Amino acid sequence: MDDNEVIAKYKKYEPLFGSWRINRFIGEGSFAQVFELVRNDFGGEYAAALKVITVSKTRTEIESMKAEGMTEGEIKESLRGIVEDTAREIRLMYKLKGNGNIVEYEDHAVMEHEDGWGFDILIKMEYLTTLGSYIRQQKGSLAEEEIIRLGIDICKALEACQKYNIIHRDIKADNIFISQNGDFKLGDFGFAKVMERKDMEMSKKGTSAYMAPEVYKGQNYDTAADIYSLGIVLYRLLNNNRAPFLPKYPEPISLDDRDVALLRRMSGEKFPKPAQAPGGRLAEIVMKACAYHPRERYESPMAMRRELEALLAKGNGKSVMIYEDREALQKEPTDTGISGREEKEEKPEKKPLRTGAEKSRTIKGICAVLILAVVLGTAILAGFLISTSGRQNTKNVETMGQEPVLMGAEPQSVYFLNTGIRRGEIGSVTFLDTLADMPRDAEDVSAAGNGTVMAWAVQGENGYYDVYIGGEGGVWLGTDASGLFAYLINAEEIRLGDCVHTEYTESMQEMFLHCRKVTGLDVSGFDTAGVSDMSSMFSGCRLLSAVDVSRFDTGSLKKTTGMFADCPELERPDMENFAPELIEDMGF
Numbered sequence: 409m410d411d412n413e414v415i416a417k418y419k420k421y422e423p424l425f426g427s428w429r430i431n432r433f434i435g436e437g438s439f440a441q442v443f444e445l446v447r448n449d450f451g452g453e454y455a456a457a458l459k460v461i462t463v464s465k466t467r468t469e470i471e472s473m474k475a476e477g478m479t480e481g482e483i484k485e486s487l488r489g490i491v492e493d494t495a496r497e498i499r500l501m502y503k504l505k506g507n508g509n510i511v512e513y514e515d516h517a518v519m520e521h522e523d524g525w526g527f528d529i530l531i532k533m534e535y536l537t538t539l540g541s542y543i544r545q546q547k548g549s550l551a552e553e554e555i556i557r558l559g560i561d562i563c564k565a566l567e568a569c570q571k572y573n574i575i576h577r578d579i580k581a582d583n584i585f586i587s588q589n590g591d592f593k594l595g596d597f598g599f600a601k602v603m604e605r606k607d608m609e610m611s612k613k614g615t616s617a618y619m620a621p622e623v624y625k626g627q628n629y630d631t632a633a634d635i636y637s638l639g640i641v642l643y644r645l646l647n648n649n650r651a652p653f654l655p656k657y658p659e660p661i662s663l664d665d666r667d668v669a670l671l672r673r674m675s676g677e678k679f680p681k682p683a684q685a686p687g688g689r690l691a692e693i694v695m696k697a698c699a700y701h702p703r704e705r706y707e708s709p710m711a712m713r714r715e716l717e718a719l720l721a722k723g724n725g726k727s728v729m730i731y732e733d734r735e736a737l738q739k740e741p742t743d744t745g746i747s748g749r750e751e752k753e754e755k756p757e758k759k760p761l762r763t764g765a766e767k768s769r770t771i772k773g774i775c776a777v778l779i780l781a782v783v784l785g786t787a788i789l790a791g792f793l794i795s796t797s798g799r800q801n802t803k804n805v806e807t808m809g810q811e812p813v814l815m816g817a818e819p820q821s822v823y824f825l826n827t828g829i830r831r832g833e834i835g836s837v838t839f840l841d842t843l844a845d846m847p848r849d850a851e852d853v854s855a856a857g858n859g860t861v862m863a864w865a866v867q868g869e870n871g872y873y874d875v876y877i878g879g880e881g882g883v884w885l886g887t888d889a890s891g892l893f894a895y896l897i898n899a900e901e902i903r904l905g906d907c908v909h910t911e912y913t914e915s916m917q918e919m920f921l922h923c924r925k926v927t928g929l930d931v932s933g934f935d936t937a938g939v940s941d942m943s944s945m946f947s948g949c950r951l952l953s954a955v956d957v958s959r960f961d962t963g964s965l966k967k968t969t970g971m972f973a974d975c976p977e978l979e980r981p982d983m984e985n986f987a988p989e990l991i992e993d994m995g996f
Contacts, residue, residue, distance in 0.1 A: 414441065418460060418528065425515050425532055428456065439598065445532065455535040456514060463490045464526025484524065491518060491527050498531060500597045503572050509565040511536060511585060511595030536585035536593060549729045555645050556690065556720045558584070559638065561592035563713035566634050570709060575630065577623065578614040579637035581644065617651055617666075621674050621700055625918070626943055626969045632702035635712060639697025639705075646682035646694065649730050656683065664832035664897070667922075671831070671895050672822055676700040684728050689719050824875065824896070826853040827863060831895040835872030839907035841882040853877070855886060872898050882907040889913050890941075894921035902926055910934045915941040917967075922948035927977075929955050937961040947973040947995065958982040962990070969993045 411433040422429050424445065431446040434457070445456040465473070465487065473483050501513035512534040519528045539558075543550060562584065569576060576583075576597060583596040614623060620636035622629040644650060648657040653669035655661055673679075679698060685691045693715050699705045706712040824831050846862050854861035861883055865873040877883060885892070885908065893902055902923065910916075916939055920929065926949055936942075939961075946952060947970050955978070962985050972978060973995030983991055 459531040461529040507568040539584040558592045563709040565594035566709035580618040646685040652679040836901040838903040840878035841907040884909045890917040924950045932956040941967045944970040
């Protein structure tokens with residue numbers, strides 16, 4: 409559908425809001441389309457932005473809902489419920505009307521479709537230039553003073569939000585605009601939410617590239633999450649428009665690079681200083697805003713604003729190049745109104761086999777070629793695997809001096825277990841209950857370092873590694889199995905069989921998070937009697953079609969938030985043994 413066809417869909421409502429007409433199509437996101445409105449009055453032309461949110465169902469969807477037992481009246485009522493939810497954004501914008509650093513709401517209308525099967529929600533807003541367009545107009549650079557002013561202005565917007573207990577939850581460059589007067593403004597409150605209680609548990613919304621760790625992990629959060637996202641915006645403006653841990657400009661960026669960068673950020677790894685501001689007070693302010701733990705960030709937007717204002721008072725004429733790649737300046741339109749653009753995924757880039765010099769380390773005097781024992785930081789995952797030396801009762805683990813090691817609920821390492829293989833480089837994982845076929849170059853990945861759990865890998869033709877993990881009698885997981893298989897983004901199979909034992913496991917939080925190519929998982933043999941946390945256990949397994957949890961012992965289970973979130977292909981499993989309050993937050 410070309411731009412004229414898109415415009416024609418809504419021309420039937422003209423004149424809009426009295427005397428406004430649609431002039432051109434600007435762009436669209438996942439949920440809305442944006443247009444430029446114009447009005448001519450006494451020789452002058454005026455512009456505004458129109459955001460259109462369409463709430464409807466296709467005929468196929470309607471028939472499917474009917475087949476599930478819904479009546480036409482119930483289907484229409486469900487559509488009306490979506491409209492009422494969308495009205496929340498309008499109410500928030502109305503509350504914030506008049507604040508100089510928030511995109512100004514002007515009017516709205518809800519139009520029911522003629523056939524009664526949907527609605528068009530029209531929101532009229534002030535017409536502004538997006539931050540990206542403004543940077544391109546400035547030949548790809550901003551004065552450092554402007555970057556500081558941007559931080560100050562968005563802090564002021566967050567202060568206004570704080571008065572109404574509003575958390576924006578989607579602060580990113582695409583939602584920052586600039587007026588003709590040079591004021592930076594915060595827009596798009598589609599993901600914002602009013603906090604009824606400070607300690608309430610809220611859903612995971614927003615854009616992952618800017619998202620605070622506590623939001624991403626489904627934990628409780630407050631306004632500190634918005635401060636973090638603003639910090640990421642400023643960081644990117646000072647780092648060639650690249651997020652922390654991405655390859656340095658001008659190196660290309662693959663999808664795997666983005667996933668690994670996100671993983672490192674969510675693990676709490678310390679950020680490198682932004683490339684174009686490696687030192688000085690501005691870098692210190694940005695790094696504090698981006699602190700991993702909320703308690704280490706600024707206590708309020710006002711506190712951050714005051715430090716930025718103090719820095720601005722000193723004056724700084726330095727210019728910062730935001731887009732060093734001139735081709736990037738040609739890829740997007742030079743002006744837009746309200747942005748709703750989603751980030752596009754890049755195809756994964758195949759990783760070459762590393763050289764021996766890159767992979768080698770000494771293991772009992774032998775150079776291992778296939779797996780390298782690089783442990784990130786304090787080897788968070790070193791305590792995951794516990795094995796017995798035979799098919800014994802698990803209580804014998806204690807007599808062997810191999811009690812499961814509680815490593816805490818820290819997020820996942822970039823590398824899989826104790827190996828030097830990055831998670832994104834793995835094509836499959838297979839567990840075995842024997843060491844009989846162990847090759848000479850296998851590596852010890854047991855928690856006790858006594859060779860009872862060994863791992864080795866073979867690189868396939870597709871460039872990804874098939875990893876094998878074995879122990880006599882199988883492998884026992886430690887107390888905390890959080891994120892054990894998380895971010896195996898290119899793994900198509902995780903074969904657990906009867907070789908993985910979970911008698912000692914207490915947490916399975918994010919265990920298979922973002923295993924997006926896995927279609928089936930056999931976890932039916934898991935002993936979950938002592939497990940209290942299954943939050944986001946299968947979240948992001950986008951191709952997962954079936955999983956059997958009918959035999960899970962849920963007597964100790966307390967948390968299941970987002971357990972099946974973002975699993976569009978998954979058929980609802982049998983969860984008769986789960987308490988109703990646990991099922992409610994699972995993500996279906």
